[in-house]
Amino acid sequence: MGKNLLLAVCTLASVSVHAQKTADPQPFAKTITTTDLKKHLSIIASAEMEGRDTPSPGLEKAAAYIETQFKAFGVQPGNKDSYRQFFDLEKDSASTLSLNMGGMAFTAWSDFAPWIQMPQTADLKFNEYVFVGYGIVDEKRDDYKNADVKGKLVIFLAGQPDGFKTDKPRRQSPVFTANKIANAKNKGAAAVLIISDQLPSQQMLNNSYRPKPAVAAQEENNSIPAFFINDNVIKKDGHSISEIKSSIGRETIDPVTRQLPVAIQYVSGKKTATVSNVVGLVEGSDKKNEYLFVTAHYDHVGMDEKGNIYYGADDDGSGTVSVMKMAEAFAKAKKEGKGPRRTVVFMLVAGEEKGLWGSEYYSENPIFPLDKTTADLNIDMIGRIDTERMTADTQNYVYVVGHNKLSTDLPRINEGANNKYTKLVLDYKFDDPNDPNRIYYRSDHYNFARKGVPVLFFYDGMLKADYHQPTDTVDKINFSLMAKRAQMIFYTAWEMANRNDMLKRDLKLTQ
Ligand SMILES: [Zn+2]
Structure with missing residues (x-):
């Protein structure tokens, strides 16, 4: 009986639906x-x-x-x-950008350039730096060895030595730039300079808008200050990037500490x-x-x-x-x-x-x-x-x-x-x-x-x-x-x- 009643109601409901043909x-x-x-x-x-x-x-x-x-x-x-x-x-753009090494001032965008995920400002002075080869850290390799880089300026080469292998995908790879910088930060470094043949272009930094990250993601961007330097900087010291690479070869070298005054200033001119x-x-x-x-x-x-x-x-x-x-x-x-x-x-x-x-x-x-x-x-x-x-x-x-x-x-x-x-x-x-x-x-x-x-x-x-x-x-x-x-x-x-x-x-x- 109850079942039949339900059926009757259903029929009525479907009639009213059909009414709205x-x-x-x-x-x-x-x-x-x-x-x-x-x-x-x-x-x-x-x-x-x-x-x-x-x-x-x-x-x-x-x-x-x-x-x-x-x-x-x-x-x-x-x-x-x-x-x-x-x-x-x-989008990022730099309103102040200067690098001075050993009393020499370098030119932004032709000698050095900021890493794209920079903090908003940096005003740093160092009396020495620590060079750590390629700056690679993974299960098998630690280019920092036991060097104490706390509060110091770390310099490493971009990329990887010939023959270096990893089975990790690009973004998780120990040679991915963001991961190298994160490792330097984990070791306590205050800033990094990355020796690279190519600098990111000013064009790229100034012209590329991207969606503003949600607040949580923004807080995750807590990279230490990082800059790329190219051969123009290395040559002032009488060397070249290729010389450095061939002197290091494939192996991990002992980190080298060198006394040299370095001053870095950066103020972002973030545009929205x-x-x-x-x-x-x-x-x-x-x-x-x-x-x-x-x-x-x-x-x-x-x-x-x-x-x-x-x-x-x-x-x-x-x-x-x-x-x-x-x-x-x-x-x-x-x-x-x-x-x-x-x-x-x-x-x-x-x-x-x-x-x-x-x-x-x-x-x-x-x-x-x-x-x-x-x-x-x-x-x-x-x-x-x-x-x-x-x-x-x-x-x-x-x-x-x-x-x-x-x-x-x-x-x-x-x-x-x-x-x-x-x-x-x-x-x-x-x-x-x-x-x-x-x-x-x-x-x-x-x-x-x-x-x-x-x-x-x-x-x-x-x-x-x-x-x-x-x-x-x-x-x-x-x-x-x-x-x-x-x-x-x-x-x-x-x-x-x-x-x-x-x-x-x-x-x-x-x-
Ligand atoms: Zn389309």
Whole structure:
């Protein structure tokens, strides 16, 4: 009896679900037009955006444009009352940098240069130094032997002697520079000078922003002051690096202490920049606390030293404007009382070209619970035709990546939507485990996948031709194919946002 009652309740519940029958998505999909895609892309990939480097004024202009459009579409802010999720970048540069040895002043960047993970300041004076060969310490070898280097300046050669072997991977190797410096620190050294043929370039230190580490990671950066010195310094003493190397040979030598006044000064001029992911949403109805993400990266690689602009029309202007048009279509549906059941979040991320920074930041600092995020549909390049594609369907395909990972619902829903509405060839070539491109791990969706969120990635396969060249321009885009692909993704999103259940997470992510 009880069982029957339960059944009756279930039937009632399913009736009420069917009452919310999914509305026809076609009138909204059709608003994703070639005209509008072209209009937006001509702005996103214009000279004014200067190639949208992360960070750059051009990137910020692009973000402002997307935000303005979201507002105009009636897309709500995705991060409380803001359309932005900001994150900080930083880069080192030296404001004071001097090295004086034996009364001789050396020139920064041509004779010596700081180690990139330096403490913020150093003001050091020594009367002697201890030379410890290659400064290698592992189970079999200790180049310090029993030398007391506490509070002292240690000097060693970069790299390793000929024939030195270790079975450790690069970063754990005893010859990895960071490990050598850490060993000097463990022995009590106050600072190190590393004799090296090549100095890190000022360019590298000054021009490379990276995401600001989280507080815990920042505290871990407690290296002692370390500098590279080159042959210019060694030659002042009447020797050369190669002479030193050949006199040492392969074996461990006894550390040599030498009396010599050395003064080092360093003050970091750390610079910071703030960039943002642009996030908008169309709020769901009865399942508004579940989320579907649609993503693309709006950054590209900027300009070169000659001032050439890398427009990034396909990469990933095409994805950016497709996400914008999908956002507009969902907002229009909601205005007409046909909004999605789940909340659909439209996120354009920054820093993809630099190393998936924006999506990594989001996945570590999610605005919405990742376990309530049913899927991420990521687009990176859907505006062109793969120049290497040898099949006859070049005008009617898209590569779909990730269909066999994390959820068996992914291909079912995606193929269902495509068969019903767009009939593109969905090419799973890049899901072949033997494919060397490892595309699945190379764009922003991977930061969702590694957190367990099922993802599909849509891509035109353009890795030759104008990929990462100034010639990736708007005039090369095939807008009718791009609109069709964007509509197919829209239909897939529509189904994922409106179906009864979140996507099953029934497959393991394998490398
Ligand atoms: Zn890209």
